[in-house]
Each structure stands twice: as structure tokens, then as C-alpha cells.
Amino acid sequence: MHLVYPAVLAALLFSVGLYGVLARRNAILVLMSVELMLNAVNLNLVAFDVWLRDTLHAGQALTLFTIAIAAAEIGIGLAIVLLVYRNRGTADVDRLRDLNEGEDAERYAADTDIPVDPARADGDRPNGPDKKAEAVA
């Protein structure tokens, strides 16, 4: 088999994942795109391992490690996304603008006291998205 086939497929999958990471708004869809990018890397590792006939099988061992790290990453990532959703009422990465600087910084600072007040962290969810929504609008 020509080595170009798996290499080109991996490059295109990586680019598709890159588009998804940059263009998606929901954080879970961003995580899906990250999985696509990791899988493109895995395909490259397997293809080059088979091509080089490595005696240590470094490519396949690293592929297994990448799969395990991706599983760990998706677990932590989903926990973080759920925590953000629970605190803010949204999982849209476009709305998480508390560290934003610019002409709207004062307006954001005026009404986004959510992260610095741990007592409100769990209770009143409806306040979060409304304030964020009007801050965005």
C-alpha cells in the first residue's frame, strides 16, 4: 500500500478536527473535534510503525498510550464542562468571557461576580445565563 494514503487521510482528519475546534460553540463538540485530531495522530503512528517494521513497535505502543490519555482527557474535560455548565448555566465557549479585556471589561466586571463568590456557586443557576446573556448582548 502506498504510504501516502494513510498519511493524507491523517492530515485531512487533523484539519477537520482543527476546523471543529475553532468553529464549534458547544464545549462538548469541541471535545469531539479534539478526539478527531488525536485519532489522526494515532493513524499516523500506526501507519509509520507498520512501514518501518519497528522491532520495539514504538508506534503501536504509543498509539495505545495515546488512546488511554485520550480517555483520561475526555473524562477530565467532561467533568470540567459539567462544572462550568452547573455554575454558569451554559456550555458555550463563546460566552465564557470573564477574562476578556477590552472596551467591555468594565461592564463585565460590574456584573460577573459569579466566579469569585463560592456561596453562589451551586444555588441560583437562572441568574447566571441571564446576566451573561445581557452582558454578551
Next chain:
Amino acid sequence: MTGTADVTALAANAHGFLSPAGVEILFLLVGIVTLGAAVVTVTTKQLVHAALWLVAALGGLAVEYLLLTAEFIAWVQVLIYVGSVVVLLLFGLMLTKAPIGRSPDADSGNRWAALAVAVAAAAALVWVVVDAFRATWIDLDGAVQGSTKVSGESLFRYWVLPFEALSVLLLAALVGAIVLSRRDIDGGTKKQPGTTGKAGKADKGGKH
């Protein structure tokens, strides 16, 4: 018919049931399906459909691993990605109350910039890869590269230490996920003000 001759020749080589040209054609077809599924995954407006198309893309990649004679990786891919990662993603979609139907704001406003970046990256990568490996062929005949026996021997002979370190990493990640997603830490501090609440908060901060 050439098929039977090829099959017998390849069976003598302890290799699969497809001729080399058949492997190549099947790789191309499955690659096209995988790429299409990936594109639909990142462009569809329905969030749950994105997860299901991701299953198609990851399953197609598992078939590609099989065609590259990396059998163990293929089944690990099916087990971990299709079996658990996608289920985790679906749980995440469910717990964040993702809309079931079409959600028009699935893509952010900078999608055209993202498209430009992705197309530029794809063009650069594909050009470099094609130019670099234009005369390189993978020899898929001979012994299977990634059978369970071979993978297990290399993994537990040369890669034992990273393997064990990775198991510790997985344990730490899962404990971290549990700690992050527990609800009763904040609730406990709220219900019991005073010293116990502060202790609980400090404990939570330490675990993070």
C-alpha cells in the same frame, strides 16, 4: 480467477484475505467514508447526530487499523473510543441539556476564519506529506505487525514502565473527574457553616 490464487498465496504468507490491490481500494473507500463522517461530525447542527457520526468516523478508523494489520489497536479503538468515549460524550450532551433538534447556534461566528485556517493547514500538510512520501510503499505482506501476541510482547517487554505510569495517570484522572463532578462538596459547606465548612472547603481546594 486471480482471487483464489491471491488468497492462497496470501494465506501462505499468514496474511489476510484480500489481495494488495484489494487492501488499497478498501483503504481508500473506508477512508472516504471516515473523512465524510468526520466532516459531518464537525458541521452538523444536531448535537446528538454529531456524536453518532463520530462513531462512524472512529469505527472507520478501526477498519483502517485492521487493514494496516494492527489488529490489537483496532479492537482497542472499538472498545475504548466507540464503547466508552462516545458514551461519555453522549452523557455529557445529556447532562448539559443539549437541544435534541437543530440548534442554529452550534457554530460560532468565527467559522469562516476557522475554515480558512483548516483549509490552509490541510493544504500545507497534504502537500508536504505527498511530496515527502511520493515513492514510499508499505509492505503489508509477511508477518502481521500488530497481532495481540506481538503487541503484548513489545508492550510488556519494552514498554512496561510507561504502561504502569499510564495506569497511575488514568487513576488520577478518574479520581479528579469524580472530585470535580461531585455535588455534595459545596452543598456540605453551605449546610454546615463554621469550622467544618471551612475544613471542607480547604479539603476541596487541596484536592484540586
